[in-house]
Amino acid sequence: MSTRDLGRVLEAIVAGVVVIDRDGIVDEINSAACRLVERSREQSVGRPIEELVSGEHALSRLGRKALERGVGFSESQQTLERRTGDDALVDVAATPLFDDKDALDGAVVVLRDRTSRNRLEQLEEEKERFDAFGRIAAGLAHEVKNPLGGIRGAGEILARRSDDPKTQEIAELVVGEATRIAGLVDDFMVFARGERLAFGVVNVHQVLDHVLELAGLDPMSSEVRIERSFDPSIPELIADRDRLVQVFLNLVRNGLQAMEGTGGTLTVKTRMALERRLVTKAGRSLPTLAVWIEDTGAGMDADELHQASTPFFTTRSGGTGLGLAVAEYWVAQHEGALTLESEKGAGSRARVALPLRRSPE
Numbered sequence: 631m632s633t634r635d636l637g638r639v640l641e642a643i644v645a646g647v648v649v650i651d652r653d654g655i656v657d658e659i660n661s662a663a664c665r666l667v668e669r670s671r672e673q674s675v676g677r678p679i680e681e682l683v684s685g686e687h688a689l690s691r692l693g694r695k696a697l698e699r700g701v702g703f704s705e706s707q708q709t710l711e712r713r714t715g716d717d718a719l720v721d722v723a724a725t726p727l728f729d730d731k732d733a734l735d736g737a738v739v740v741l742r743d744r745t746s747r748n749r750l751e752q753l754e755e756e757k758e759r760f761d762a763f764g765r766i767a768a769g770l771a772h773e774v775k776n777p778l779g780g781i782r783g784a785g786e787i788l789a790r791r792s793d794d795p796k797t798q799e800i801a802e803l804v805v806g807e808a809t810r811i812a813g814l815v816d817d818f819m820v821f822a823r824g825e826r827l828a829f830g831v832v833n834v835h836q837v838l839d840h841v842l843e844l845a846g847l848d849p850m851s852s853e854v855r856i857e858r859s860f861d862p863s864i865p866e867l868i869a870d871r872d873r874l875v876q877v878f879l880n881l882v883r884n885g886l887q888a889m890e891g892t893g894g895t896l897t898v899k900t901r902m903a904l905e906r907r908l909v910t911k912a913g914r915s916l917p918t919l920a921v922w923i924e925d926t927g928a929g930m931d932a933d934e935l936h937q938a939s940t941p942f943f944t945t946r947s948g949g950t951g952l953g954l955a956v957a958e959y960w961v962a963q964h965e966g967a968l969t970l971e972s973e974k975g976a977g978s979r980a981r982v983a984l985p986l987r988r989s990p991e
C-alpha cells in the first residue's frame with residue numbers, strides 16, 4: 631500500500647490516530663486526532679508528541695512507554711481538556727511499530743472518543759433509576775392509597791357527626807392531610823405508570839409563555855422581573871405539550887421560590903444547541919433545542935445540587951421534593967437532558983435540551 635493510500639485509510643478511521651517515530655516525534659496524525667487535540671496537522675507533524683496536549687497526558691505517556699518497552703499499553707476514560715469544546719473522555723492505546731528487521735521503529739497511538747457513548751450509558755443508568763422508582767412507587771401506591779381512602783372517609787364522617795368545633799377542626803385536618811398524601815402518591819406514580827407520551831407539534835415559545843403566565847398568577851412572582859430571550863429561528867418540535875408545560879412550570883416555580891422575599895430576575899432563554907447534540911440509541915445525533923431557566927435566587931451548594939433531583943429531597947417546608955425528579959423524568963422520556971448549575975448565594979440555572987424530532991423507534 632502506498633503512503634497516499636495509508637493517509638486515506640487514516641482519514642477514514644473514526645478514532646484519532648497519531649503515528650510517532652523512534653524519538654517520539656509526530657510522523658502522521660489523522661483529522662479525528664486533530665479535532666480531539668485541537669491542533670492542525672501542520673502544527674503537529676514534526677513536533678514531539680508531548681506538544682499535542684498541554685500537561686501530562688496518557689497520549690504522550692503511553693506513546694513513550696510503548697517506545698521504551700516495545701509492547702503495547704492502554705488506559706481508558708482519560709479526560710482530555712479542550713480549549714473550546716467540552717472536555718472529552720478518551721480511551722488511549724499505544725502500540726509499538728517494528729521495521730522489517732524487527733527493530734523498533736516508532737509507535738501508533740489511538741484515541742477513541744468515549745464522550746458520546748458515555749451519554750448513552752448515562753441515559754441507560756437514568757432509565758434504570760426510574761424503573762427502580764417505578765417499582766417503589768407501585769408498591770407505595772398500593773400499600774398507602776387504600777388505607778388513605780379509609781382514613782379520609784372516616785375523617786369526613788367524624789367532621790360531619792361531631793358538634794364539637796375542635797373535633798371538627800381536627801377531623802378536617804385529617805381529611806386535608808390524607809388528601810395531600812394521596813396527591814403526593816399520585817405524583818410519584820408518574821414513575822410507575824410508564825406512560826407513553828402524547829406527541830404532537832409543539833411551539834416551545836407558546837409553551838413557555840403559557841408557563842410564565844401561569845407562574846405570574848402566583849403572588850410569589852410579584853417582586854420578580856421576568857426576562858425572555860427567545861430565539862425566533864427555533865422551529866416547532868415534536869413533543870408532548872402538557873408534559874413540557876409541567877417540566878417548565880416545575881423549573882420556573884423552583885426559580886421563583888429561590889427568589890421569594892428577595893426579588894430578582896428570572897430569565898428564560900431558548901437557543902438552537904449546535905455545540906453539543908443529543909445522540910439517539912442508534913448513535914445518530916439529533917438537532918437539539920436548549921431552554922435555560924435562570925434565577926438570581928438563593929442557589930445551592932455542591933451537596934444540594936448533587937441531591938436536588940433525587941425524589942423527596944427538599945429544603946422547602948411545603949415542598950414534596952418531586953418537582954425536579956418529575957421534570958427530569960419527562961425530559962428523559964423525550965430523549966432529552968436536564969442539567970442544573972448553581973452557585974450558593976448567586977442563583978441557579980436549569981438547562982433543558984430537547985431533540986427537535988423523535989428518533990425513529
Ligand SMILES: Nc1ncnc2c1ncn2[C@@H]1O[C@H](COP(=O)(O)OP(=O)(O)OP(=O)(O)O)[C@@H](O)[C@H]1O
Nearest residue numbers: 884885888938944945946949950951952953954978
Ligand atoms: N432554582 C433553585 N434554586 C435553589 N434551590 C433549588 C432550585 N431548584 C431546586 N432547588 C433545591 O432542590 C430541592 C428540590 O427541588 P424540587 O423541585 O425537586 O422539590 P421542591 O421544590 O422542594 O418541592 P416540589 O415537589 O413542590 O417541587 C429544593 O427543595 C431546593 O432545595
Ligand SMILES: [Mg+2]
Nearest residue numbers: 880884953954
Ligand atoms: Mg420544586
